Amino acid sequence: MTVLVFSENLDVALELLGKGRELANDLNVKLGGILLGQNVKTSASELIAHGADVVYVVDDPLLAEFYPETYSDAMLSVVNQANPEILLIGATKRGKELAPRVATKLNTGCAAAATNLRIDKEKKQLIAERPAVSAMVVATEFSRTKPQMATVPPRTFEKPPRDDSRQGEVLEVKAEISKVDKKIIELKKKEVKGIKIEEAELITSCGRGFRKKEDIKLLEELANLIGATIGCSRPIAADLKWLPEDHWVGLSGHKVKPKMYMAVGISGQVQHLAGMRDSKIIVAINKDPEAPIFKVADYGIVGDLYQVLPAMIDYLKGKKG
Numbered sequence: 001m002t003v004l005v006f007s008e009n010l011d012v013a014l015e016l017l018g019k020g021r022e023l024a025n026d027l028n029v030k031l032g033g034i035l036l037g038q039n040v041k042t043s044a045s046e047l048i049a050h051g052a053d054v055v056y057v058v059d060d061p062l063l064a065e066f067y068p069e070t071y072s073d074a075m076l077s078v079v080n081q082a083n084p085e086i087l088l089i090g091a092t093k094r095g096k097e098l099a100p101r102v103a104t105k106l107n108t109g110c111a112a113a114a115t116n117l118r119i120d121k122e123k124k125q126l127i128a129e130r131p132a133v134s135a136m137v138v139a140t141e142f143s144r145t146k147p148q149m150a151t152v153p154p155r156t157f158e159k160p161p162r163d164d165s166r167q168g169e170v171l172e173v174k175a176e177i178s179k180v181d182k183k184i185i186e187l188k189k190k191e192v193k194g195i196k197i198e199e200a201e202l203i204t205s206c207g208r209g210f211r212k213k214e215d216i217k218l219l220e221e222l223a224n225l226i227g228a229t230i231g232c233s234r235p236i237a238a239d240l241k242w243l244p245e246d247h248w249v250g251l252s253g254h255k256v257k258p259k260m261y262m263a264v265g266i267s268g269q270v271q272h273l274a275g276m277r278d279s280k281i282i283v284a285i286n287k288d289p290e291a292p293i294f295k296v297a298d299y300g301i302v303g304d305l306y307q308v309l310p311a312m313i314d315y316l317k318g319k320k321g
């Protein structure tokens with residue numbers, strides 16, 4: 001019996017190991033990591049150093065490219081061998097393709113995009129919490145079937161500290177992988193200017209409080225002075241198209257967890273908060289003292305952004321000499 005975690009993204013896999021360790025301890029079972037791909041075995045030590053007791057590896061040329069069909073076949077072989085109590089999959093783009101296929105093949109349920117996981121110790125059951133109904137409510141879900149599955153968005157849980165003295169077992173699984181009738185011809189990397197918003201440590205974000213596209217220059221000037229990346233609310237990217245979707249923060253945009261998130265002219269509706277409320281420090285600038293963003297803000301400035309931003313820029317420029 002194990003708690004098993006998988007993500008093709010190593011950072012996300014380590015985050016899952018962090019939460020997985022708690023769950024495995026509560027169930028008094030081992031914690032396992034899964035590696036699927038070609039030449040992936042080298043990452044096993046990384047998983048063990050971050051908490052895995054055992055690592056299941058399917059190393060197969062058929063897994064050199066990601067196809068949900070082949071990866072779900074491989075995952076199924078691991079599950080058949082390991083018989084896990086719980087299976088967690090990172091809700092990356094690929095993970096979101098993989099998890100429902102695996103759940104369907106296993107005839108089990110899967111809580112999608114869980115933001116919290118815990119064990120009901122009496123029933124030995126996984127309890128998953130996830131935003132539902134446009135993030136208006138938190139749904140609490142459990143599965144009556146095994147393995148109990150959940151997907152978890154990146155940056156939901158903390159990576160555990162690295163401990164190179166940890167020992168673990170590495171088990172190679174011979175998987176039955178069926179060939180797919182399609183071929184990836186070319187993979188093109190999406191071009192992102194500057195730092196990806198999900199990886200930014202400082203974010204200054206704009207909302208509909210900005211009257212026109214050109215005014216975002218004010219925020220860019222501030223961002224340049226403090227080394228921040230620009231984010232935005234959904235209307236700015238989706239409706240007004242003033243910024244590309246790469247900048248969009250929230251439930252249907254990117255989930256971010258920077259050291260500092262500054263929301264400027266953003267009201268703070270639940271769907272926006274769903275993407276940034278885990279930021280370490282939240283600063284809000286809004287002319288409406290009743291704006292919901294102030295309920296989650298650590299520091300708030302009630303004022304007109306067209307006065308507050310220039311004052312901040314002048315101050316910072318003065319400091320820089």
Ligand SMILES: Cc1cc2nc3c(=O)[nH]c(=O)nc-3n(C[C@H](O)[C@H](O)[C@H](O)COP(=O)(O)OP(=O)(O)OC[C@H]3O[C@@H](n4cnc5c(N)ncnc54)[C@H](O)[C@@H]3O)c2cc1C
Nearest residue numbers: 207208209233234250251252253265266267271272287305
């Ligand atoms: C299924 C679903 C998914 C969604 N997903 C997302 C998502 O991922 N991300 C997201 O952001 N939204 C999302 N939304 C939309 C969300 O509900 C809000 O409509 C949106 O976040 C509002 O954006 P805003 O705060 O920029 O605009 P508004 O709500 O219009 O707020 C503008 C704010 O600016 C302030 N303001 C105005 N002028 C000034 C000024 N001169 N100085 C200072 N402050 C000023 C106002 O007081 C106000 O608080 C989603 C909605 C649904 C239904």
